[in-house]
Amino acid sequence: MDFxxxxxxxxxxxxxxxxxxxxxxxxxxLQLLFGVVVPYLAxxxxxxxxxxxxxxxxxxxxxxxxxxxxxxxxxxxxxxxSLGDKLDNPYxxxxxxxxxxxxxxxxxxxxxxxxxELRQDPEHPGGARLIHWSYKWLWLxxxxxxxAFLVIVLRHLRFFTEPVPGFIQLIDNVDGFFRFFTPxxxxxxxxxxxxxxxxxxxxxxxxxxxxxxxxxxYFPLLLLLAIGISGILMRYxxxxxxxxxxxxxxxxxxxxxxxxxxxxxxxxxxxxxxSVLIAYFPFSKLMHAPGVFLSxxxxxxxxxxxxxxxxxxxxxxxxxxxxxxxxRFREAMVEAEIPVEKELE
Amino acid sequence: MAxxxxxxxxxxxxxxxxxxxxxxxxxxxxxxxxxxxxxxxxANPKWASWIDYPYPREWSVTNExxxxxxxxxxxxxxxxxxxxxxxxxxKLFFDICVRCGACADKCxxxxxxxxxxxxxxxxxxxxxxxxxxxxxxxGKLLGELAGARDLTEEVIxxxxxxxxxxxxxxxxxxxxxxxxxxxxxxxxxRELLSSIGVNIEWTMASVAQxxxxxxxxxxxxxxxxxxxxxxxxxxxxxxxxxxxxxYNRKGAEILFVAPSGDYFADPGTYTFMGYLLxxxxxxxxxxxxxxxxxxxxxxxxxxxxxxxxxxAKIYHEAKRLGVKYIIGGECGHMWRIVNQYMDTFSGPAxxxxxxxxxxxxxxxxxxxxxxxxxxxxxxxxxxxxxxxxLDPQRNAHIKLTFHDSCNTSRGMGIxxxxxxxxxxxxxxxxxxxxxxxxxxxxTFCCGxxxxxxxxxxxxxxxxxxxxxxxxxxxxxxxxxxxHLGCICAIDRAxxxxxxxxxxxxxxxxGITELVGNALVFPDxxxxxxxxxxxxxxxxxxxxxxxxxx
Numbered sequence: 001m002d003f004x005x006x007x008x009x010x011x012x013x014x015x016x017x018x019x020x021x022x023x024x025x026x027x028x029x030l031q032l033l034f035g036v037v038v039p040y041l042a043x044x045x046x047x048x049x050x051x052x053x054x055x056x057x058x059x060x061x062x063x064x065x066x067x068x069x070x071x072x073x074x075x076x077x078x079x080x081x082s083l084g085d086k087l088d089n090p091y092x093x094x095x096x097x098x099x100x101x102x103x104x105x106x107x108x109x110x111x112x113x114x115x116x117e118l119r120q121d122p123e124h125p126g127g128a129r130l131i132h133w134s135y136k137w138l139w140l141x142x143x144x145x146x147x148a149f150l151v152i153v154l155r156h157l158r159f160f161t162e163p164v165p166g167f168i169q170l171i172d173n174v175d176g177f178f179r180f181f182t183p184x185x186x187x188x189x190x191x192x193x194x195x196x197x198x199x200x201x202x203x204x205x206x207x208x209x210x211x212x213x214x215x216x217x218y219f220p221l222l223l224l225l226a227i228g229i230s231g232i233l234m235r236y237x238x239x240x241x242x243x244x245x246x247x248x249x250x251x252x253x254x255x256x257x258x259x260x261x262x263x264x265x266x267x268x269x270x271x272x273x274x275s276v277l278i279a280y281f282p283f284s285k286l287m288h289a290p291g292v293f294l295s296x297x298x299x300x301x302x303x304x305x306x307x308x309x310x311x312x313x314x315x316x317x318x319x320x321x322x323x324x325x326x327x328r329f330r331e332a333m334v335e336a337e338i339p340v341e342k343e344l345e
Numbered sequence: 346m347a348x349x350x351x352x353x354x355x356x357x358x359x360x361x362x363x364x365x366x367x368x369x370x371x372x373x374x375x376x377x378x379x380x381x382x383x384x385x386x387x388a389n390p391k392w393a394s395w396i397d398y399p400y401p402r403e404w405s406v407t408n409e410x411x412x413x414x415x416x417x418x419x420x421x422x423x424x425x426x427x428x429x430x431x432x433x434x435x436k437l438f439f440d441i442c443v444r445c446g447a448c449a450d451k452c453x454x455x456x457x458x459x460x461x462x463x464x465x466x467x468x469x470x471x472x473x474x475x476x477x478x479x480x481x482x483x484g485k486l487l488g489e490l491a492g493a494r495d496l497t498e499e500v501i502x503x504x505x506x507x508x509x510x511x512x513x514x515x516x517x518x519x520x521x522x523x524x525x526x527x528x529x530x531x532x533x534x535r536e537l538l539s540s541i542g543v544n545i546e547w548t549m550a551s552v553a554q555x556x557x558x559x560x561x562x563x564x565x566x567x568x569x570x571x572x573x574x575x576x577x578x579x580x581x582x583x584x585x586x587x588x589x590x591x592y593n594r595k596g597a598e599i600l601f602v603a604p605s606g607d608y609f610a611d612p613g614t615y616t617f618m619g620y621l622l623x624x625x626x627x628x629x630x631x632x633x634x635x636x637x638x639x640x641x642x643x644x645x646x647x648x649x650x651x652x653x654x655x656x657a658k659i660y661h662e663a664k665r666l667g668v669k670y671i672i673g674g675e676c677g678h679m680w681r682i683v684n685q686y687m688d689t690f691s692g693p694a695x696x697x698x699x700x701x702x703x704x705x706x707x708x709x710x711x712x713x714x715x716x717x718x719x720x721x722x723x724x725x726x727x728x729x730x731x732x733x734x735l736d737p738q739r740n741a742h743i744k745l746t747f748h749d750s751c752n753t754s755r756g757m758g759i760x761x762x763x764x765x766x767x768x769x770x771x772x773x774x775x776x777x778x779x780x781x782x783x784x785x786x787x788t789f790c791c792g793x794x795x796x797x798x799x800x801x802x803x804x805x806x807x808x809x810x811x812x813x814x815x816x817x818x819x820x821x822x823x824x825x826x827x828h829l830g831c832i833c834a835i836d837r838a839x840x841x842x843x844x845x846x847x848x849x850x851x852x853x854x855g856i857t858e859l860v861g862n863a864l865v866f867p868d869x870x871x872x873x874x875x876x877x878x879x880x881x882x883x884x885x886x887x888x889x890x891x892x893x894x
Contacts, residue, residue, distance in 0.1 A: 002369075002371060003370075003371025003372070003373065003374070004371070006489075006490075007490065010490055053440075056436070057433055057436055057437055057440075058433070059430075060429065060430055060431065060432060060433040060435075060436050061431065061432075061433060062432075062433050062434070063431060063432060063649075063689070064649075064685065064686055064689055065685055065689065066434070066526065066529065066685055066756075067685075068515055068518045068519055068524055068526065068755050068756075069754070069755055069756060069757055069758035069786065070519055070755070070758075070786040071758055071760075071786060072758055072760045072761050073711070073757055073758035073759055073760075074711055075709070075711045075722050075759070075762065076707070076722065076725060076726055076729070076762070078729060079725075079761045079762065079765070080761075085758075088786065089758040091711075103522070103524075107522055109447075109519065109520055109521060109522045109523075109524070110445075110447055110520075110522045112519070112520060112787075113447050113520060114450075114451070114520070114782055114787070115450060116450040116451075116456055116812070117450075118360075118363055118365070118456070120361060125356065125357070126356040126357055126359070126360035126361075126847070127356075127357050127360050127361040128360040128361050128363070129815055129818075129819075130456060130811065130812055130815045130816075132780070132782040132783065133782070134782075138445065138446075138447060142445070142522075206446070207366065207367045208365065208367060208446065208449055208461060208464065209444075209446045209449075210367070211367040211368075211371075211372065211461050211467075212372075212444050212446060212449075212461070212464065212466050212467050212470065213444060214444065214490075214491070214492040215487075215490045215491070215492075216483075216491060216492060217443070217444050283482075283483060284483075285440070285441065285442065285443045285444075287440060287441055288441040288442075288443050288522075288523055291437055291440060291441035291523060292441070292522070292523045292524075294433065294437055295434075295437060295441075295523050295524040295525070296433065296434045296437075296524075297434075297518050297524035297525075297526045297529075298523070298524035302758065303711070304684055304685045304688070304715075305683070305684055305688065305711055305712040305713070305714060305715040305717070306710060306711050306712065306713045306714055306715075307713075307714055308688045308689065308692050308693050308714045308715075309688065309689045310689065311689050311690075313431055314689070314690075317650055317653050317654045317657065318397070318654065319556075319653075319654045319655070319657040319658060319661070320556050320557065320658065321661065322636050322658075322661060322662060322665055325559070325636050326636075329565055329566050329567075329635075332565060332566060332567045333566050333567070333593075333635070335567065336566060336567035336570050336571075338566055338567070338570060338592045338593050338635060339592070339593050339594060339595065340593075
C-alpha cells in the first residue's frame, strides 16, 4: 500500500472503528460508560491537555521580534499608510490586536491566497509562462466550516442550560431560519458537512495535497464528518428522545449524572465521537486554534527599530574587536592614511 | 576544491519541463539526487577554524559518507531540544501546521523546480517529522502514521539539500493562516547542520572574511579604501564634482554602512557612486569604516549567533568613532537584521542619538531605539523637503520597474520610500509596476538570497529566479522596461546573470544610482553620460535620442 493509501485508510479505519465501538457499547449495555464516564474523561483530558500545551509553548521565550510585514512600514509622517497597511504592518499594539482579530475572525492570510500555474505558451520564448491569480476557495471552505462549527457548538448549549439563555435561543432561531419541514432544519449542520466534505475532497483530489497529507490530517476531517452525519441522522432520521437526552446532558453539567432509559442508539455514537474529538484536540494539529494567538510572526508590533525587544537568553558572543583589527592592519592603515588609535612605534 | 563545471540548460529546456506532478514514491522514501548545479559545495575546513566552528573537514556532497562526527545524531537531537526551549517559534511552528497547502505554490523554488519538497509545508515537514519522532508521544508511538521518522544520515542529506533551497524570503509566511515562517525554520535547521560541520563554501568563506577583515570579499583596509577612492575619481570624471571620502573618522555625525557588494562589483558600484554624490551634494558630515565594512550579514545565513557576531561590529564601531547615528545603504538581508534583530542582538545603542536629518531637521522616530535609518528613508525625506535639485531627464534612457526585495518587504515594509524617489528622479511615464501579485509584500525572491551566490549552484538559482523573471518579462514586453531597480546588493550581484538568462534585454540598477544621475550640482561640468558612461538622451548618437522621444 502506498503512502497516501496507508495514511488515508488508517484514518478511515480509525473513525469507522470508533463508530463500531459505540454501537457495540450500546448492545453491551454500556450506556453509563459511554454516556457519562467517557464524556467526563474527555473533558478532563481536554482541559488538562490544553493547559499543558499552552504552558509548554509559553515556557519557550520569544527571543526575536519577527513579525511578517505585509504592508507599508511606519516611517516618514507624510507617507500615507492605508488601513490595510496599518493592519498588515501593525506599528502599535492596537493594530496588532486588529491584525490578530482579522486573522482569527476573517482568516485574513488565507483570503490573500493566490494560485500559480505554469501555462504552456508557444508564443513565449521559454515555451511557457507563470500566471498567478486570486484563489479564495480554500478561504471559503475554511471559514464556512469554522463558523458552522461555532454555531453548532453554541446552539448545542441549549442541552446544557435550563432555562436556555436568550442568545442561544436567538442563534437557534437564526440557524433554523429555513423551515423546510419539521423538525426545524438547521443550516449550520448542512454547511458543516458540505465544507468538511470539500476540505476532505481537496486533500484527496489535488495531487500535491494528497502528497503532503498524513493520517493526522484525514482523521479529524473524517471524524468531523462522522459527527456531522450522526447528528443529522439523529435529528432527521433516527429520532431520539430529546427530553431524555437533555436529562442526560443537564445531569452531566450539574454533576448529577444519570442515563435515562430509552435514548436512541445513535445518540451514543454521536456523543462518543464528540468525546473522542474533545480528547484528541490538545494532542493534535487542532491546537492551531490557540496556537495562532502565539505566533510571533503575527502577534508582535512592527516597531522593531523604535522599541528594543529583549531576548531573555541573550549572551555575549565572541567577535572581532576593533583593537585586534587595528593591531593586525596598523601598518597598512597608516600607510593608506586611515586614522588609527595607536600610532606605529 | 575543484569547481564542478556544470552545463546550464537553456530556458526552453527548463521551462516546459517543469511539472507540478507528484512522484510515485511517498516523500519519506524519496531521496534527493545530488546532480551538479543543484547543490552548493561544502565549506573549506580552514574557514571553520577562522570563526571557531566545529568539525572542520574535507567532505564531498556526492560521497556516500559525509564524514559526520561519530555522535552527530546526539548533537542534532540535543541541538533541536535546545532550540525548542529557546525559540517558541520553532515549537509552535512544528505543532500547529495543518498542512492546508496554502504555502505550496508560493515558493519560487517550488515554482521553478516542481519538486514537492520545495513546497514550504513539506520542507518544514522534513524537520517536523524528526521532531515528532523524538519529542512527541504520538510520533514515538505511531511512527510514520503520525508523520514521524527516524533521524538518519539520509535525513541530514535531505535537510542539506532542501534547507539550502530556501532563501529565507518569507513569502510562505505571508500566506500561512498561522504565520508559520519557513525562514525561521531554515535558519534553525541550518544552525543544526552547522553544529555537525555541514556548511556551504560560499556562505562560510564570506562569513570568515567578514569576521576577519571586515567585508565578504576579504579586502584589507587599504584595498577597500582604494576601491572606494576610485569611485570618487569616477564621479569627478563624469560630473566634475569631487566627492572625497573620510575613513574611520572620529567625531563624524554619521557612520555610513553599505553592503560590500556595492564597492565590489558592477552594477552595485554605480550605486556606491550615487551614495558619494548624494552625501557630497549635502555636504554631510559622514564617515565610512574599514572595520565595520560590511552591512550585509552572511553570518545570519549560518546561525543566529554568527549573525550576531558579525552584526556586533557596527555598534562597536559607531561607539568608538563617537558618531551620532548610522545610515545604512541599499541592502536586503542587512535590513532584515537591522530592522528586526540588531537592537536585540547588540543593543541598546544608548550612546547614539535618535537620527535627525541635518538638512531637513526630520527626526526619524521610527528608528528611535536602533538609531539606524535606511538610505531610502533619508533620501525620500530630502526630496519631500525640496532639498535636492534633480534633473529626471538624465534618466530618460531608463524605463524602470521596481523589484521589492524579499527582506525589505516582508521583514520591514519599505515600499513607498524607494517608489517616491524613483518617481522624482525618472521622467514621468518611465516607471512601470510588475503585476500586483508579484510585488510589494507578495514579491518574488531573486532566487539567490541567503548565501546562494555560488557559481556551482547556478541551475537551481536560475530556477528559483524564474517567477521574478517571468513577471519582469511581462513588463519588459508590454512597456519596454529596460531596467530593474532594487534596493538590495544581492539583487544587484545576482540579477545580471539571472536576467541575462531569462530576460536578456533588462539591466539592473540601484535606486541611489538613479539619484546620482539626476542630481544637479552647482559646480558640475556638462553631463553627457550617466554614471555608467552611457550617453544621455539627446546627447551622443541621434538615433538613440529619437528613439526615446
